[in-house]
Amino acid sequence: MKAIFGSLVIGLLLALPLSAHAGNVTVKGSDTMVILGQRWAEEFMKKTPATKVQVTGGGSGVGLAALQNGTTEIAMSSREIKDAEKQKLRARYNTIGVEIPVAKDGVTFYVNEANPVTALTVEQLKGVYVGDITNWKQLGGPDAPIIIYSRENSSGTYVFVKDHVLDGDDYAASAQTLPGTAAVVNAVAKEKNSIGYGGSAYAKGIKELKIKKGNEDIAPTAENIKTGKYPLSRDLYFYLRNKPSGDAKTFIDFALSPEGQAVVTKVGYFPVK
Amino acid sequence: MTPNTRRAVGLALTSLTGLAAFIIIAMLGIILFNVVENGAGGVTWTFLSKPPEDGMMGGGIFPAIFGTAALTLLMTVAVMPVGVLTAVYLHEYAPPNSLSARFVRVAVVNLAGVPSIVFGLFGLGFFILFVGQGMDRALGHEEMYWAQPGILWASLTLAVLTLPVVIVSTEEALRAVPMDHRTASLALGATQSQTLGRVVLPGALPGILTGAVLAISRGAGEVAPILFTGAAYFLPDLPTHLNSQFMHLGYHTYVMATQSPDVEATRPLLYSTVLVLLLLTFALNLVAVIIRTRTRRKAAGSH
Amino acid sequence: MDRQAIMEQGLTQPLVAPLLSPAARRRQLREKVIAGFITLMAFTGIAALILIIIFVAKEALALFTEPEARHEASLSKMFLAQDVAPGRPPFRWQPVSKVPKVSMIPLFVGTLKTTAVSMLVAVPLGVFGALFAAEFAPRRLRELLKPVIELLAGIPSVVLGFFALMVMSTVVKEALGFDRPLNAMLAGLGLALAIVPVIFTVSEDALTSVPRSYREASLALGATPWETAWKVVLPAAAPGILAACVLGFGRAIGETMIVLMASGNADVISWSLGDSARSLSATIAAEMGEVVVGSPHYSLLFFIGVQLFIFTFVLNLIASTWTRRVVRKLTGGAS
Numbered sequence: 035m036k037a038i039f040g041s042l043v044i045g046l047l048l049a050l051p052l053s054a055h056a057g058n059v060t061v062k063g064s065d066t067m068v069i070l071g072q073r074w075a076e077e078f079m080k081k082t083p084a085t086k087v088q089v090t091g092g093g094s095g096v097g098l099a100a101l102q103n104g105t106t107e108i109a110m111s112s113r114e115i116k117d118a119e120k121q122k123l124r125a126r127y128n129t130i131g132v133e134i135p136v137a138k139d140g141v142t143f144y145v146n147e148a149n150p151v152t153a154l155t156v157e158q159l160k161g162v163y164v165g166d167i168t169n170w171k172q173l174g175g176p177d178a179p180i181i182i183y184s185r186e187n188s189s190g191t192y193v194f195v196k197d198h199v200l201d202g203d204d205y206a207a208s209a210q211t212l213p214g215t216a217a218v219v220n221a222v223a224k225e226k227n228s229i230g231y232g233g234s235a236y237a238k239g240i241k242e243l244k245i246k247k248g249n250e251d252i253a254p255t256a257e258n259i260k261t262g263k264y265p266l267s268r269d270l271y272f273y274l275r276n277k278p279s280g281d282a283k284t285f286i287d288f289a290l291s292p293e294g295q296a297v298v299t300k301v302g303y304f305p306v307k
Numbered sequence: 308m309t310p311n312t313r314r315a316v317g318l319a320l321t322s323l324t325g326l327a328a329f330i331i332i333a334m335l336g337i338i339l340f341n342v343v344e345n346g347a348g349g350v351t352w353t354f355l356s357k358p359p360e361d362g363m364m365g366g367g368i369f370p371a372i373f374g375t376a377a378l379t380l381l382m383t384v385a386v387m388p389v390g391v392l393t394a395v396y397l398h399e400y401a402p403p404n405s406l407s408a409r410f411v412r413v414a415v416v417n418l419a420g421v422p423s424i425v426f427g428l429f430g431l432g433f434f435i436l437f438v439g440q441g442m443d444r445a446l447g448h449e450e451m452y453w454a455q456p457g458i459l460w461a462s463l464t465l466a467v468l469t470l471p472v473v474i475v476s477t478e479e480a481l482r483a484v485p486m487d488h489r490t491a492s493l494a495l496g497a498t499q500s501q502t503l504g505r506v507v508l509p510g511a512l513p514g515i516l517t518g519a520v521l522a523i524s525r526g527a528g529e530v531a532p533i534l535f536t537g538a539a540y541f542l543p544d545l546p547t548h549l550n551s552q553f554m555h556l557g558y559h560t561y562v563m564a565t566q567s568p569d570v571e572a573t574r575p576l577l578y579s580t581v582l583v584l585l586l587l588t589f590a591l592n593l594v595a596v597i598i599r600t601r602t603r604r605k606a607a608g609s610h
Numbered sequence: 611m612d613r614q615a616i617m618e619q620g621l622t623q624p625l626v627a628p629l630l631s632p633a634a635r636r637r638q639l640r641e642k643v644i645a646g647f648i649t650l651m652a653f654t655g656i657a658a659l660i661l662i663i664i665f666v667a668k669e670a671l672a673l674f675t676e677p678e679a680r681h682e683a684s685l686s687k688m689f690l691a692q693d694v695a696p697g698r699p700p701f702r703w704q705p706v707s708k709v710p711k712v713s714m715i716p717l718f719v720g721t722l723k724t725t726a727v728s729m730l731v732a733v734p735l736g737v738f739g740a741l742f743a744a745e746f747a748p749r750r751l752r753e754l755l756k757p758v759i760e761l762l763a764g765i766p767s768v769v770l771g772f773f774a775l776m777v778m779s780t781v782v783k784e785a786l787g788f789d790r791p792l793n794a795m796l797a798g799l800g801l802a803l804a805i806v807p808v809i810f811t812v813s814e815d816a817l818t819s820v821p822r823s824y825r826e827a828s829l830a831l832g833a834t835p836w837e838t839a840w841k842v843v844l845p846a847a848a849p850g851i852l853a854a855c856v857l858g859f860g861r862a863i864g865e866t867m868i869v870l871m872a873s874g875n876a877d878v879i880s881w882s883l884g885d886s887a888r889s890l891s892a893t894i895a896a897e898m899g900e901v902v903v904g905s906p907h908y909s910l911l912f913f914i915g916v917q918l919f920i921f922t923f924v925l926n927l928i929a930s931t932w933t934r935r936v937v938r939k940l941t942g943g944a945s
Contacts, residue, residue, distance in 0.1 A: 317835070321835075325742050327737075327741075328742040331739050335762045338765065389654045393655055396649055411653065411656060413930070414655045414656040420923070420929075427895075429665055433665040436669075470658065498637060500641055530766070557769075558768075560769065561768050565775075584769060
């Protein structure tokens with residue numbers, strides 16, 4: 035017995051060397067931004083192997099909470115910091131934090147590729163998502179029930195759509211909530227009468243709806259999102275406690291450099307610069 | 308009933324039960340076939356030895372394998388002493404019909420039935436927010452050090468979850484050690500603890516190992532308890548400290564199935580990950596089954 | 611004093627305490643310490659159970675003590691119909707909202723729906739499979755069946771969830787003509803995969819613990835094997851089989867990953883199996899990651915945990931009482 039436990043403990047000590055890395059940047063937060071952060075980290079570490087960048091998801095709230103309790107240097111967030119969160123930062127670190135927009139994202143609505151509907155107004159989208167419009171016929175499509183996909187209420191995208199499309203109203207009870215944007219995309223790609231939403235980075239194998247405004251149909255293109263013409267776009271942020279310095283600064287500088295912004299485009303978001 | 312209808316009803320019922328058994332076997336077969344068919348091609352050395360790349364759409368799962376191994380190792384170190392000693396108490400030390408032994412048994416049975424997600428809440432509420440915060444305060448950490456999700460808290464949470472598994476198998480193993488061995492040892496003047504350490508526990512060792520293996524297999528596959536106690540979405544580094552977060556095969560499966568940027572592109576990786584996870588748990592289960600049948604045969608032979 | 615009295619006294623109490631050497635006394639002390647330590651360790655199980663309920667309940671307590679939480683999530687808001695707006699359903703689970711709606715009713719309905727499906731599938735499969743293994747199967751086949759069940763039990767639930775999501779969803783939707791690929795039926799079938807082994811194993815234990823003499827007596831009276839199985843063995847093992855079903859039920863209520871991945875998680879109240887379902891456990895798993903620690907929403911999720919704990923605790927107590935009854939009945943009846 036003793037021998038077994040002994041070897042277990044030795045194995046454990048070998049497995050978990052208690053050495054700390056020099057030059058560590060921790061980045062935590064929004065699941066929407068994890069792929070982006072991860073790609074940045076990969077590219078950045080190729081150039082400066084001495085610095086380790088750790089990227090973890092969990093959600094915007096998780097990242098901002100970690101910023102407040104000191105477990106991360108950079109918080110990724112797909113929404114602006116809330117007053118309550120600023121107050122906690124002030125109470126603990128006597129700062130209201132530093133906000134750096136690092137990319138832009140258009141929240142797009144997805145439909146199946148076989149769906150003839152190509153553009154909807156924001157009001158129509160609201161009607162669908164609160165449950166007042168239940169058939170594609172009401173939107174000029176085929177006579178079929180609308181299957182609504184939504185995100186979990188823990189996601190930043192959920193809150194964004196609720197605030198900017200539903201005017202704060204509740205989602206319809208029949209809206210299925212899926213745990214990730216990819217799950218939404220996958221479901222919409224499979225199901226021909228469905229509608230879903232999410233970041234445009236994920237839009238593969240489905241059709242992105244244009245937003246109808248007046249006589250114009252506005253597509254979620256890089257140009258329209260950059261100029262703010264596409265009405266449903268948002269900034270993606272890095273939050274820090276203080277002005278960036280040291281390794282964190284080098285990493286952020288890289289993210290905002292032309293090379294870093296090229297990564298943004300590659301991942302499917304839109305550059306801020 | 309005429310003999311003929313009796314026979315017909317009998318046959319129908321027997322085949323109905325046979326059908327049920329067949330469906331159970333078929334279900335397992337279909338799952339295994341599907342996973343092996345789609346996943347086997349992707350399990351290469353590169354896949355096993357590299358971290359994920361290209362936003363989870365490429366590379367391998369090494370950090371997840373390592374994280375799972377480190378997690379279950381810590382869990383085993385935590386659960387085995389407690390589980391084995393509890394079983395020793397129940398079978399060797401507790402007076403017959405003792406009320407406290409009965410309470411322990413009831414508690415163990417109920418512990419086994421607590422939903423795994425509740426263990427996750429417990430890990431968060433007790434280990435992270437209570438013990439972790441207490442330790443930070445006691446050790447004078449300015450920033451949160453222990454009061455955050457990490458591999459230690461996740462493994463302790465899993466240790467509580469697997470405690471009943473270890474207790475039940477150890478008790479079975481103790482029962483298989485013949486009474487004569489104990490009385491012989493005691494008659495030779497050995498004390499109770501000497502008898503325990505030199506006769507009973509060595510005799511029960513295979514059964515105790517079975518318990519450990521079963522606990523590891525259970526612990527390696529559980530995802531719900533580690534959701535809020537330490538599993539991470541993506542980490543390029545392996546866990547280095549007891550408070551580091553870690554990647555985990557089961558959680559990785561969940562993340563890739565629901566949150567990958569391109570489901571079609573990740574499908575082969577996903578299947579391969581599931582295959583590795585299944586192989587791991589099945590291999591552990593198989594080891595447990597083999598050890599157990601051997602001990603049972605030996606125990607049966609010695610009587 | 612006559613001899614008998616001396617003997618009696620000698621039996622109850624030694625006349626003179628045995629003289630122990632210091633070494634022996636040390637040894638005795640050591641034994642006591644070891645026994646004490648082992649006893650102490652044995653109470654970890656009890657302590658764990660008590661700590662679980664205390665600490666899960668502690669985080670939920672704010673719902674009843676803090677005015678803000680009491681206003682946002684009172685018991686009446688959790689369990690009674692709410693008049694939100696004309697034409698909108700009275701029971702909603704929308705905790706992230708300007709006016710949070712925190713009705714537990716959709717979650718209860720969702721949990722019951724998925725659990726019911728899984729029980730309807732898993733009980734016949736598990737009990738009949740166990741009956742086959744215990745009564746009819748040739749030895750070879752029985753020895754194949756047991757490892758198969760153990761392997762099935764060893765599949766992590768996240769893998770079953772993955773299988774339901776990636777493979778079964780299309781099959782179930784096509785076969786039953788549902789509108790949605792993710793629905794209560796699919797989650798229930800996924801759950802069935804998880805609880806069949808539980809029901810099988812406990813039922814089989816109950817069936818094999820029925821004494822041989824019962825079967826021999828029945829066969830000697832001219833009953834056929836199936837009549838023996840159906841009318842003698844099954845009734846004798848009935849409490850154990852009921853216990854198996856109750857345990858399976860408890861497992862299905864608490865199972866998280868399968869439902870989270872396969873049910874669609876809409877907070878809709880509908881008894882149609884083609885509609886989505888949102889279960890108690892999946893709600894905790896989906897929302898805990900992002901919730902602000904200490905907020906009413908956070909306490910609510912812990913409150914759901916308390917409810918899950920209580921449900922499964924009661925079910926377990928029922929199951930263990932019944933199992934004990936079958937053991938007592940059979941051993942009492944046999945000897």
